[in-house]
Amino acid sequence: MTAPRSPMAAPRSFVWSRRIFLTLLTGFVLLPVYVMLSSSLKPLEDVSGEFRWIPSGLTIRPYIDIWSTVPLAKYFVNSLIVAGAATVLSVAIAIFAAYGVSRYRFRGKRLFTVTVLSTQMFPGILFLLPLFLIYVNIGDATGIALFGSRLGLILTYLTFSLPFSIWMLIGYFESVPRDLDEAAMVDGCGPLGALFRVVVPAAVPGIVAVAVYAFMTAWGEVLFASVMTNDTTRTLAVGLQGYATQNDVYWNQVMAASLVVSVPVVAGFLLLQRYLVAGLTAGAVK
Amino acid sequence: MTVTAQPAVGKEAPPGAPAPTPRRRTGRVRRNVLPYLLLLPALLLELLVHLVPMVIGIVMSFKELTQFYIRDWGAAPWAAFDNYTVSVDFDAPIGKALLHSFFVTCAFTVLSVGLCWLLGTTAAVYMQENFRGRGFLRAVFLVPYALPVYAAVITWAFMFQRDNGLVNHVLHDQLGLTDSPSFWLIGDNSFVALLVVSVWKGWPFAFLIVMAGLQNIPRELYEAASIDGAGMLQQLRRITLPSLRPVNQVLVLVLFLWTFNDFNTPYVLFGRAAPEAADLISIHIYQSSFVTWNFGAGSAMSVLLLLFLLVVTGVYLVLTSRGRRAADA
Numbered sequence: 001m002t003a004p005r006s007p008m009a010a011p012r013s014f015v016w017s018r019r020i021f022l023t024l025l026t027g028f029v030l031l032p033v034y035v036m037l038s039s040s041l042k043p044l045e046d047v048s049g050e051f052r053w054i055p056s057g058l059t060i061r062p063y064i065d066i067w068s069t070v071p072l073a074k075y076f077v078n079s080l081i082v083a084g085a086a087t088v089l090s091v092a093i094a095i096f097a098a099y100g101v102s103r104y105r106f107r108g109k110r111l112f113t114v115t116v117l118s119t120q121m122f123p124g125i126l127f128l129l130p131l132f133l134i135y136v137n138i139g140d141a142t143g144i145a146l147f148g149s150r151l152g153l154i155l156t157y158l159t160f161s162l163p164f165s166i167w168m169l170i171g172y173f174e175s176v177p178r179d180l181d182e183a184a185m186v187d188g189c190g191p192l193g194a195l196f197r198v199v200v201p202a203a204v205p206g207i208v209a210v211a212v213y214a215f216m217t218a219w220g221e222v223l224f225a226s227v228m229t230n231d232t233t234r235t236l237a238v239g240l241q242g243y244a245t246q247n248d249v250y251w252n253q254v255m256a257a258s259l260v261v262s263v264p265v266v267a268g269f270l271l272l273q274r275y276l277v278a279g280l281t282a283g284a285v286k
Numbered sequence: 287m288t289v290t291a292q293p294a295v296g297k298e299a300p301p302g303a304p305a306p307t308p309r310r311r312t313g314r315v316r317r318n319v320l321p322y323l324l325l326l327p328a329l330l331l332e333l334l335v336h337l338v339p340m341v342i343g344i345v346m347s348f349k350e351l352t353q354f355y356i357r358d359w360g361a362a363p364w365a366a367f368d369n370y371t372v373s374v375d376f377d378a379p380i381g382k383a384l385l386h387s388f389f390v391t392c393a394f395t396v397l398s399v400g401l402c403w404l405l406g407t408t409a410a411v412y413m414q415e416n417f418r419g420r421g422f423l424r425a426v427f428l429v430p431y432a433l434p435v436y437a438a439v440i441t442w443a444f445m446f447q448r449d450n451g452l453v454n455h456v457l458h459d460q461l462g463l464t465d466s467p468s469f470w471l472i473g474d475n476s477f478v479a480l481l482v483v484s485v486w487k488g489w490p491f492a493f494l495i496v497m498a499g500l501q502n503i504p505r506e507l508y509e510a511a512s513i514d515g516a517g518m519l520q521q522l523r524r525i526t527l528p529s530l531r532p533v534n535q536v537l538v539l540v541l542f543l544w545t546f547n548d549f550n551t552p553y554v555l556f557g558r559a560a561p562e563a564a565d566l567i568s569i570h571i572y573q574s575s576f577v578t579w580n581f582g583a584g585s586a587m588s589v590l591l592l593l594f595l596l597v598v599t600g601v602y603l604v605l606t607s608r609g610r611r612a613a614d615a
Contacts, residue, residue, distance in 0.1 A: 130339035
């Protein structure tokens with residue numbers, strides 16, 4: 001600490017405390033990742049006994065067995081369909097709504113945005129019970145099986161993905177200069193033409209961010225999935241519990257399956273990180 | 287309850303905002319109708335997934351709704367305020383359990399939000415300046431946020447196993463801190479286990495938001511302070527933290543709502559019935575509804591929870607906006 005401090009050069013003590021803190025934090029963050037990875041490569045005797053930092057022998061057996069112990073592939077497809085459809089549906093609808101809110105003044109605009117914002121704070125459990133009863137009743141009355149079906153689950157996922165998508169896209173669309181779409185309209189585009197030829201292309205990073213985020217949330221959803229699915233429509237969130245039998249838990253397979261279902265979303269997230277972070281924080285920092 | 291919605295008899299959903307229809311079908315849509323048309327799909331779906339269920343939820347809370355009436359809940363006997371009086375009768379078992387769960391949730395939320403904020407802010411401040419490996423660390427820190435909840439929490443559940451988990455292996459076998467391997471997923475320790483997992487999963491969000499907030503602080507402020515001889519800690523206290531105030535106000539509210547309503551973490555960690563020490567409110571309501579099949583009481587508890595959240599959020603917003611106005615003045 002002899003050199004005069006410039007705003008750029010941090011004192012040594014600061015650098016050291018930073019190193020220690022960030023190292024500990026990294027350890028805390030990566031500990032489960034290490035356990036997931038190392039345990040997924042252990043033989044069953046190893047994960048059933050005392051924990052070992054270093055596996056006694058490496059095996060890829062769990063990665064083969066996960067597909068037959070439970071119908072993981074089916075759960076995977078179910079999750080993909082449900083999360084994908086909920087994402088597409090909510091983003092598509094949100095694009096129109098957000099365009100309306102960001103470009104027009106109309107009566108009830110404030111009511112709409114406040115409603116959208118506030119439904120985000122409501123606990124999922126609040127909607128779970130009534131939706132459950134509605135689905136059962138619709139099923140009894142019309143024969144349309146919403147309860148237990150993928151369609152029903154997709155609709156319940158809109159309870160969180162729709163308000164979120166609308167809210168984020170309003171922010172994005174407002175950052176697209178109005179002059180752009182007004183110029184397009186002067187050039188003869190209708191409002192929808194302006195939306196799809198100018199606003200949407202300009203907001204692509206934002207739309208991608210919203211879609212990825214909506215997908216991630218749906219992919220990780222547990223509450224609705226645990227009540228609203230049956231044997232054929234079960235998603236990964238519920239299906240992963242199948243590795244626990246009455247006598248034993250196949251922990252190595254649980255870890256292998258956890259890793260397999262995580263890879264797509266983590267990879268997607270890290271790839272699109274920059275957009276996502278910008279999108280997530282835009283609302284909060286403004 | 288001051289606003290008692292008169293329940294709609296029959297199965298008709300209450301009419302929402304009347305769908306605006308253009309009077310003249312002359313090719314061109316009148317400009318002031320357009321925003322409503324753009325909003326229409328969203329309005330319809332919001333009605334379907336939010337408004338109607340909420341109204342039904344409120345009606346349900348006034349009914350004696352047990353498993354016998356699931357097929358035809360309209361026929362369930364009217365219970366007036368019974369579900370509410372049972373829920374808040376703190377001397378009887380149901381009310382007592384609810385109150386306990388409420389306090390557990392409050393303690394859990396305060397601790398979890400506090401720790402998430404502290405870790406996130408510290409990490410963000412340490413990473414404000416560039417250094418080697420910063421980009422890599424940033425990506426690493428986002429991993430808990432990106433991992434699907436159930437995959438991450440199942441791994442923690444494995445780590446907290448009594449006989450084959452990492453936690454006991456380190457604490458008991460390697461460090462000898464405990465006399466015998468402890469139970470982490472039942473008994474009083476379960477609160478600690480839940481808190482650790484919740485903080486692990488939640489702090490990266492605080493980190494992200496604070497990082498973004500830090501980018502908006504003009505560097506000149508630090509340079510000026512530095513020239514005036516302010517040390518790092520003083521800069522933190524006088525510049526960084528005050529500048530983060532508006533960001534923190536939103537961040538804390540969002541973290542509070544997420545943590546308070548969290549269902550996924552305790553459910554994956556403990557299963558359908560959480561241990562008493564970690565009996566969070568959303569699990570408690572789930573348990574009352576889908577395990578003991580008392581939907582009426584479950585709905586009443588949901589409505590009470592909603593009212594509580596509305597009041598807390600309202601008070602918080604009023605207080606912080608007042609604080610902000612006072613700071614601006």
